Amino acid sequence: MKTIYAALALSIASAAFSQKTLERVEPAFWWKGMKNPELQILVYGKGIANNEVTLSDGIQIKDIQKVENPNYLFITVNTNEINVPKFTINVKKEKKNLGSYTYELKQRNSGSAERESYTSKDVMYLIMPDRFANGDEKNDSRPELTEKADRSLPNGRHGGDLKGIINNIDYIQKLGATAVWLTPVNEDNEKVYSYHGYAQTDLYKIDSRYGTNEEYRTLSQELNKRNMKLVMDYVTNHWGISHWMMKDLPTKDWIHWFNEGEKGFKRSNYKITSQFDTNASGIDKKYALDGWFDTTMPDINQKNPLVLKYLTQNAIWWIEYAELGGFRVDTYPYNDKEAMAKWAKAITDEYPKFNIVGETWLSTAGHISAWQKNSKTGEAAGYNSNLPSVMDFVLFSEMPKAFNEKESWNTGINRIYDSFTSDFLYPDVNNLLVFFENHDTERWNEIFKADPKAYKLGLTLISTVRGIPQIYYGSEIGMRGDKQKGGDADIRRDFPGGWKSDPQNAFNTSSQTAEQKEFFQFTQKLLNWRKGKEVIHTGKTKNFVPQNGVFTYFRYNDKESVMVMINNNEKDQTLDLKYFAESIKDFKKGKDVISGKELLFQNTITIPAKTSLILELEK
Structure with a gap:
């Protein structure tokens, strides 16, 4: 039986309408005072277009x-011309009222237009x-959703939820992270593999196995109280085949079709460089661009103005409703x-400080930089994306190679140095997302067999170079996962302690093993130090060509300077400090960020094998 989404998901007590004639209204409510006052309301019900639709209170x-x-209508109103907090959408035929819906225009929260985003x-x-983490066992399985929880299935639902994250915000804050990116939590009512969330079936509703819309907003608010931010994983390229619209498409060109194959299906060739x-x-x-990601993921046609308006309003709705601190957009170049x-x-016109990072999984800086706002490479192709941030997949792909091979002219740590020589292509290098793994990649600790030295090298790098560092849950305690042998499920293992039956709770630092502590304590020390370092956030960079497998760079501004040395060699290395004279200048010593020890500058500096050194320079 179809349900009244707005009434059930958002508890709008004033909503009252006939399920047959008026089944859905999206968005369920809106706000006064938006910079763009135009609102397009989707109304859905059997044969609704064959009836007369009017608004109360003289609203035009x-x-x-x-x-x-004929089951769809798209109604456009100017919210600046509406002077009542609520009005009624009426559906009539020959003066007979077939259904109605009370629509609310809420007042915006103070300062919402200038809300800070991640930087x-x-x-x-x-x-x-x-x-x-499973904070509410009662929602592990839901009668209205197909796939039920079964933790014994690697690719099944395991029961983690929003309450579990809320319960562990203190852990995340203690670690030193300040923004939390969740893979999609909107409803994904597919039969199998629904846990990843990328085949969404309702864009206005949190999957009830995770919780409610209200709990999602609570999570965001709890983070905001701690000066932390919630980042939504937004998917514009595809929806799930079980999405309610897929069962009754508004227009055939709402999604992309091909003349060949079953139902016009054609898989993407994934060659997004063709853009x-x-x-x-x-x-x-x-x-x-038009091929589907999979048989269960219809490719959405953003060229259709109604589709684009729907996606735009939905994105703005979530920002305003949940007080979000940013977006990460999946498969950005496929749109x-x-x-x-x-x-x-x-979105950025409505929220000038709002940050959006696109998943730009390409192999060259030229291709990736073309997707960042005001890029010269994009301009050369006659395009400006208006996308504030992109993901540095070049650095990501070079890092495991660099730390896993012998040094030569163009291998080892030289790969890292060479990747930074393309920074001139990016209009805003400080707004790049830098990372060495995520939910789609091999786990770093698997590649390096849980070697804490390799983890410390990688974390030091992404935490001290330009950009926004991103880490993946569990790596801070040495979690592994073999994508080659175990598939995606193995790189998405349950966090130990997230379930009551777990034999060990790694959220509790006193319960961590000695191995977990080494990973955690280094991460905690480094990330919490980074919080207050403007020189790392927005400072300039001076790179020195690697010597004997040691990459040295300085982050500096008018107030301070930080020297970072990464020794990728299997042996200790001693370097002549005169080589770095232009950046050391008249600094006499450096304070080791991790150990707190002071190091007096003499003629040389020695750095142990496979270690990093971060020095705050002092006079």
């Missing part, structure tokens, strides 16, 4: 758009909610780039 409808499916001051902590290939064939570009430029601009 600016536009009613009918589509090929290079932050460290982002990535969580897969189903695998982090900027001036010589690309039309068919290859079409397969890259129509002109439409997405409008999407990003509409």
Whole structure:
């Protein structure tokens, strides 16, 4: 039986309508005082377009758009012209009232338009909610949702939820992270593999196995109280095949179809470099952008103005409702780039400080930088994305190679140095997301067999270079996972202690093993030191070509200077300090950030094998 989403999910007591004639209204409510006063309301019900729709209180409808499916209407109003907090949408036929809905225009929270978003001051902590902590066992399985919890299944639902994250905010804060990125938590009502959340079936509703819309907002508010931020993983490229609209499409071109294959399905060729290939064939570009990610993930057509408006309003709705601190957008280059430029601009026009990072999984800085706002490489291709931030996949791909191979002219730590030589391509290098793993990649601690030295090298690097560092849940206690052998489920293991039956609770630092403590304490020390270091957040960088497997760079501004040395060699290395004279200047010593010890500068400096050194320079 279909349900009244707005009434059930958001408890709008004033909503009252016939389930047959008026089944859904999206968005369920809106706000007064938006910079863009135009609001498009989707109303859905059997044959609704064949009826008369009016608004109460003399409110004028600016536009009613009918589509090929008579079960949909798209009503546009100007909220600046509405002077009542609530009005009624009425559906009539021959003066008979067939259904009604009381629509609310709420008052915006003070300062919401200028809400702070994540920046290079932050460290982002990535969580897969189903695998982090189970705070409410009663919602593990839900009668209205298909897949039930079964922790014995690697790819099944395990029961992690929003309450589990709320219960462990103190742990995340103590670690030193200041922004929390959750993989999607909107409803994903697919039959299997629903735990990852990327095949969403309702864009206005939190999956009830995670909790409620209200709990999601509570999580955000609890983070905000601690000067932390909640980052939503937003998906514009595809929805789940079980999405309620997929069962009754508003228009055929709401999604992309092909003439071949079952129901017009064609898998993407994933060659998103074709977006900027001036010589690309039309068919290859079409397969890259319009092909589906999978049979269960229909590819959304953002070129359709109604689709684009729906996605834009939904994004703004979540920002305003949940007091969000930013977006991460999945599979960004797979979308129509002109439409997405409008999407990003509409959001940042409404929220000028709001940060959006796109998943730009490409292999060269030229391709990645083209997706950042005001990029010269994008401009050369006749395009401006309006997207504030991109992910540094070049650094990500070079790091495991660099720390896992012998040194030569173009291998080892030289890979890291070379990756930074392309920074001139980015219009805003401080707004790059830097990372060495995430929920789709091999775990760093698996690659390096849980060697704390390798972890410390990697974390030192991403925490002290330009950009916004992102770490993945569990790495801070040495968690492993073999994607090659165990698939995605193995790199998304349950956090130990997130379930009552777990034999050990790693959230409790006193219960951590000696091995876990070594990872955790280094992470905690480094990230909490980073919090107050403007020189790391926005300072300039001076790189020195690696010597004997040691990469040295300085972060500096007018007030302070930090020297970072990363020894990737299997042996201790001694370097002549005169080589760094232009950056050391008249500094006489340095304070080791991790140990707290002072190091007097003499003629040389020795750094042990496979270690890093972070020195705050002092006179």
